[in-house]
Amino acid sequence: MANRSLSYTSFFTILQLLWSYTLYANGCYTSIISFGDSLADTGNLKQLTSELNQPPLHLFLPPYGETFFHEPTGRCSNGRLIIDFIAEYLNLPLVRPFFNGNGGMELGQGVNYAVAFATALNNSFLEARGVYNPITTNISLGVQLEWFKESICANVSDCSHLIEHSLFLMGEIGGNDYNHALLAGKSIDEVGTYVPFVVQTIILAINELVEMGAKTVLVPGNLPIGCSAAYLTLYNSFDSTEYDNLTGCLIQFNKFAEYHNELLVTKLNQIQELHPDANIIYADYYNAAMQFFRSPEKYGFENGALKACCGGGGTFNYNDSILCANPTASVCSKPYTYANWDGLHLTEAAYKVVSKSLLQGPYTVPQFNSLCPTSMLKEGDELSSFMRRSWYTFVTLDLPV
Template sequence: MRWRALPHAHLCAGMLLSLLALTLSLAANQNQVKIEQGSVFAPCDFAAIFNFGDSNSDTGCMAAAFYPEISPYGETFFHEPVGRASDGRLIIDFIANYLGLPFLNAYIDSIGGTSYRQGANFAAGSSTIRRQNRTFYDGGTPFTLDIQTAQFYQFKSRTSRLNNQGKKHFRNRFPRPEDYAKAIFTMDIGQNDIAAVIEKVGKEDSHAVLSDIVEQFATQVKFLYGQGARTFWIHNTGPIGCLPLSLHSIHDPPPGFLDHIGCINFQNDLAKEFNEKLKNIVVSLRAKLPDASLIYVDIFSAKYKLISNAKKEGFVDGGEMCCGYHENGEHVSCGNKGRLGNGTEIFGGSCEDPSSHISWDGVHYTEAANQWIANRLVNGSFSDPPLPITHSCRHSQMQ
């Protein structure tokens, strides 16, 4: 199965005005935040973002490397396909915007004078942490996490040499050597690893495989740390058992197969086990890398909360897909042509209002859903420790 696959008030103005000004600044997440023992820190002022992941945060890698994305992908915000598996922006786009940084360009997409001055994106659709015995046509990808971190190493090495040569043209397009320690390293990968485990349930020791996956993840975090990374924003994996593409193939499930909102229990249980192991490994890395800040972000809970409260939040049922044809047991994938059982040729187009849907194509989320989720991630509501992303570099100062 292929899982293609967001100045203090002057004291002389009086204590009341000072407190009011501080309260307003905190509400806007613009200036300072109070953390534990009364310590007050200014925002991190990240110089760049370096992202690693799968199709949930791929901004053009797979489209540049293999086949370009097709319509109606990208229709909502970009009004054309731009290599994102959604109708518009992804969570990483909203994160970049929230931090005052530009959208991330894919590392391997060099067309059109691409600038990497404030970061680069190494994420690629279908990517896994653990290498899989699959070809691209079977839903695999050559861009596993270890390859992505190797690409980062090459990127840093080559751009550092260009900067050292003192050529202004290159210096304006790439990060400065000192920017890497002041960058945020975002990581959102693991969904495709869980999908691979699901396919082999009963054929291998799932618990041992999940442990191996998170150990390999930790190895890559330590590698990035060795290359100067100091702030990590690490997403766990989402509720894979709630993806409509899987749900639409289920008929007459036995009691207990689905949970109270209609998601597949055993698939979500595997995701939860992975997430627990991931959190434990993040905690252990904090002890091994004491001057690094590692924030664990519970994206599973954020997505599950949205799906559970879909109608309350203004969306249709979370099991409905916006793009593609999915009726009477017949399916045509988003952006593709297909022929129904009665011989009718049909195009898997998008729904009339993508903003009313959570799921875009059965696996990926719509821009509206991505924005809903991003808004709740960046303020620290789902983070451990509970820091807003603007202050995520401060965790090492709290330990």
């Protein structure tokens, strides 16, 4: 019996290695390792607050998660996020949060360190400027990177294969460095001085990952925050010149996001030159999303792209005193007809448009589908099917014991 058990293990190990090699050889990845904020958090903050015996935030209550998971998961949307669509595209399991409540982690399946409300900069930098994170625990990018190193790579050589063959998702991160300040009333000029520090923090984290052996890092830019229901509500103006005629978005805040993205791209080009053997991919969240802000009906958003599906009322259905999941808040019956979910986050339908534009369209540099073509993923599906058939055949053989 021991010999048969050993044979099972050996054969399955060979199949796993074959699967991993084929995916990576075709420009794909065996797992996803993610850092970031609420645009990527798949449940870390939910579990953290539970472990700290803190009352659940509105983000952890219905109707969050209603569309796909049919219950709140800690994702800041009605369903899947961009990270989920990337995992599905790569034929990988949805990436589990680092804080998963069971004390264990299958590292080969990927891991997500992103936490809602997280900033790129440490709390101390922002607090020195009068900016405070609603989550008092330090969950910044530097802390997330330490979690990664301590949990997976205390000894880098022990996980070199995992690092080399993983897709690293660096964010989106940095948006909250600005949100926490701008939504608290800081001037856009003052917050603009944070941008070089935010970008440099992101670049240093990427550089550290590449030096540890990461071969592919996907780095998103910021979304067009001037199209956010929260900004449109809090910075409502009677001056029509402050709004884009085509989209109705606030011009100055979108220009702010563009400034961050332009500086980020410049620095990414520099780090790519330093590490020519790595793939540093810029993910243009901004312009991928601007597609439906410019033409919402084209993408099925019959109720427009600016008004929140779930919120406390008003022109854009956003009220910072009556947030989504509040008993007095309203929620739309057809979230797929809205691009905005709760004022600050997008719906699953909107994230799907962004994801498809990144994975199969022109909104990544270099283009993601040139590194991981759909045809190769189909071959991966066939190999996966072959593995399952082979394993079934193997375990049904009458082997000697």
